Every structure is written in structure tokens, then in C-alpha cells.
Amino acid sequence: MRIPDHILAQITDRLDMQAVVSEYVHLEKKGGRLWGLCPFHTEKTPSFTVDPDKSFFYCFGCQKGGSLFTFIMEMEKLSFVEAVQLLAEKAGVQIEVEEGDSRRRRAHLELYRRVSGTFHHLLLHHAEAQPARSYLERRGLIPDTWKTFALGYAPADRGWLYKFLREKKFSDEFLGSSGLFSGREQAALFRGRIVFPILNHRGEVVAFGGRSLDSSVQPKYLNSPESPVFRKRETLYGAPGVYQDVRREQSFILVEGYMDVLAFWQAGVRNSLAPLGTAVTPEQIRRLKRYASRGTLLFDADEAGIRAAERTILLCEQQDLSTEVIRLQRGKDPAEILEKEGAEALKKAIDSTINSFRFYLDAAYSKFDSRTPDGKRAVIRYLGSYLKSLDSQVKREGYIRLLAEDLGVDFESVRSDLLRGTERSRTRDDSQDRLEDQGISADLFFILAVAVNREYFQEVRNTVAVDDLEDARARKYFVALEECYRLGETTGQALLSRLEDESLRQLLLEKTASGEYAVNPERLIRDGMLEIRRRSLEKRRRSLESALIRAKDQDPARLKELLGEKMYLDEELQSLRKVVVDERPSE
Ligand SMILES: [Zn+2]
Secondary structure: OOOOHHHHHHHHHHOOHHHHHHOOOOOEEEOOEEEEOOOOOOOOOOOEEEEOOOOEEEEOOOOOEEEHHHHHHHHHOOOHHHHHHHHHHHHOOOOOOOHHHHHHHHHHHHHHHHHHHHHHHHHHHOHHHHHHHHHHHHOOOOHHHHHHOOOEEEOOOOOHHHHHHHHOOOOHHHHHOOOOEEOOOOEEOOOOEEEEEEEOOOOOEEEEEEEEOOOOOOOOEEEOOOEOOEOHHHOOEOOOOHHHHHHHHOEEEEOOOHHHHHHHHHOOOOOEEEOOOOOOOHHHHHHHHOOOOEEEEOOOOOHHHHHHHHHHHHHHHHOOOEEEEEOOOOOOOHHHHHHHHOHHHHHHHOOOEEEHHHHHHHHHHHHOOOOOHHHHHHHHHHHHHHHHHOOOHHHHHHHHHHHHHHHOOOHHHHHHHHHHHHHHHHHHOHHHOOHHHHOOOHHHHHHHHHHHOHHHHHHHHHHOOHHHOOOHHHHHHHHHHHHHHHHOOOOHHHHHHOOOOHHHHHHHHHHHHHOOOOOOHHHHHHHHHHHHHHHHHHHHHHHHHHHHHHHOOOOHHHHHHHHHHHHHHHHHHHHHHHHHHHHHHHO
């Protein structure tokens, strides 16, 4: 659902951002701005700031920032739409939401909660669940753990659940679309399986995973289908309250499967999570990043596991989450260690981590013979994607140095080998460029001043066209500003949502919060505008001059045309100089 910008504007207009944020953070006025201790990272001196006029917040410590809506999303762990709903209610603004949808959603959650309770009860007490109980016991899992995770048992009878729920007065139509049944006969999806309730970040049961107890029943693991409340790509399996534990520890452990999460929990490790039977997705990493700054990965030691770990490392590093990898002995997984060696041994295992660089390097060494020149080059190439994914240049340089030493080659040659690869990837996608690599160009400086002071954009677009800007990042801001302008969108939220790069959003928030563009913005913008226009005119004049030379003896008509244009450009340039000179004495 897309909420129109005028509704968002109405909400932010009616609400006092200072008052709303103060419900979560103690704010104090200092130097014309509001400061507080950041709720998103631990700190002793305030680096969290709020700009109530622009409805932005930004933390100079952890670089988190956004609109009032994002603030509520983060604090209350809500989706964007839910945050808007919450704030709309506060502001007394009506939004046209499909009432039916949210009622249905609640009913869906209620159904899953009840079915989960039923499955759990059956696991604990039903005679038919004996093999399930034996299996869990054999895997070393104690009933306390079963209870924490509300593990369940789904009976083998295909019609039982449907009949049971119909007796509880759930309608045919509702059950039919609940994701619990399949086919026209409404056969239960989970039959004769151990059931793992899958929770969302708020601890609500949104889906089930089921493990078959009979090796002849395939697939071994089965998940609920996607639904409005369950998106597989965004969801991870973990204990109830796992995200609070992740936040407390500021780190998470990613493991391969449900049984690994259970094993860790029983060993007293509370912050482990697993993807739902698929590879880890960027969405899952993004969710984790909201709670932690680093993570530990534990995947199988086989070829597939190593590839999965490498992929996940890249996903994490791209989002500036630093990663370590736990190395278990070949052929072992956490559940097995718990089963065969006990909780203490498992707990110890997480101490033997190596950093992600070392992990990549070892993988490369096992593939290539690093004693030969070709092997060395292959190792460097192999680490290329990893090194390029690193968010911090300092870290990258450090690792390049280590790599060079390890291979016994000199630093510069490793770096130039890597750079060659980078340049190729840059032309493919310049959005991957890192801001800190490039610094702030004049164009970027200018357009940021405009983005922070949007009331000037109308004037800017009359003088400067997007193609006048040479910095690709500045062009992206310009395009976003132009889109907002054309659609009459005035909120900061609208502008942010039109910027696709996280780094661009962050930079804008940082510059808004820093106040560096708040002093005499008119001057900054006017100067920038003239400068860009002058540069663009001069560029045209230069290309005109070479065209003039070419046309001189051959094409009199064309020559006349070009001379006319040159005269126009000269006049324009002259008048630009005049503006600048005229305005100077007034300073
Ligand atoms: Zn912070």
C-alpha cells in the first residue's frame, strides 16, 4: 500500500516531532538544535539529534537517521505503513486503509497462534507423538527447550485439523486461504511432522516449518506458504525475543537450520537465528542490521556450506556488518555437537572464530596453489569481491596489506590488480561507488545544499539541468528532487524514499543534521548554481570552438550558425561574471 505524500505531510505538520521523540529519548536544546542519547546505539554523550522543522533525526555516532516515520518504525519495530498508521492516529489524521485487511490479518495471526498451541499440546501429550518426542530426545533436546520454542506435532490424519478448526467456528473460506491446508479436500499441509512455529520480529506466529519423521516422506522440511503476514525472504527462525537478545549482545549468530538454533539455545546461546531452508537473503541481513553491528556465521564445512558462508559474508559486509566465521570440525553441525558432546562443548565452539578475511583467504588457498605466480593472481582475484564489498576503506587497505604479505608480493601490485577489477565493475554500476572514496565534489556540495533547503529547488531547476551536473551522485539527488517537485511532494520522507542508494540517503540526513547548509543557504545555492551554469556553458563553448575550426573552410552556413551560438554563449558567460562581480561588494 502506498500512502500519498499529502497525507504524510498532514501528519508531520500536525505532530510536534520534539514531543513524539521525547516519548522515547530525553532531548535537550543546544545550539538551536535538539540533542539526546541515541536509542540505537550505546553512548554516554549525546550524538543523536532531531530537526523538528524538517522532521528528521540523525545520529552522528551510528549514522542512523530518517524521518519521523522511520524513527517510529525503528523504535516500535513496525513496517512503514504501520508506523504511519500509528502516527496518523496520534495526529488525528484519517487514512484510508482497507479496514478489512487489518481485521483479516489479525484473524490470521490469531488462527496461527491457536494452531501453534494445539500442535504444542499434541507434542507433549498425545500418544501418536511418541516418535516425535523420541526424536527430539535423541537429538539431545530437553522438554524445556521444546516449550520455549513451542515445538509441536501435527497429526498424520489429513482431515483432523480442518475438522477441529471448523468445530471452533472458523469459516470454510477463511480456512481455505489460511495456508494450513492444500487441495480441494482441505488436507492438512503438515502431517505427521514435528512443527516449528516461525515468529516474526514481534514474536507473533506467522508460519510453520515442519520436519518429517519418516525418511520416506519428502520433503524433509516443509514451510508454510507466503502470506500477507509471512514473507520468507524477510523472516528468520529464532527463539521468542531473539531480536532483543541480538540487540543486547549487539551481535547475532547465523546458523543453517532450526535444529542448530535449538541446540545453541540449550547451550545458553540466545542470539542465534537461521534462514528458512534457503540461502540467506539481503532482506534478512537488513533486518539483523537494525539490531546489531556484527555477526558470526556458522555453516557446514562442506563445499556448499563454504559457498553459503562466502555469500553471506558479502551480504553482511556490503551493509557494513562485520562478520566472523565459526569453524567446526569437518562434517559436524551444532545440533550434532550438542547431541554427542553436550552443551559445554557447543558453547566452547563459538569461541573458535576466524574473521571473514581469513575465512576467504583459507578458501582461496584450498583452491589455488599460492606458490606459483598464477596461483597468487588467482588468490587475489578470488578475494576481489570480498575486498570490494568492504564498506571501510581503512579496513580494505589493511587487508590488502595482509594479503600482500601473506602472498609475498608487494602491496601496490596487489592493489593495482584489484583496482583493475574495480574499474570494470564501476562502469557497470556507479551506484556501488563509495562516498568516502570520492569525497564531496562541488556538484555534490551544491545539490546537498539544495536538498537540505528544498524551497530553492524551483529556482535551481530554472537555471541548472540535470545534465549540467558531472557528479553521478549529484545527478541522482537532482532527479529525486525533480520527481518530488513535479508530484508536489514536500516531505523529507518523500525525498528519502526516492533515493535508492542507502549511502545517498545517509549523506543527506547527515548534512541536514550537521546544520552546515543552514547558514546563508541562499548564498551557497546561488553561487553553486552560477558556477555550474558557467562550467556547462564553457564546456559547450570549448566543443563549439573545435566545431568552428572544422567548419571554417567547408560549410559557410554551418559556420554562421555556430558563430551565432558562440556569441550567445559569450554573452551568457559575460552576464554570469557580472552577477558574481555585482554581488561581491554586498558581502
Ligand atoms: Zn546512534
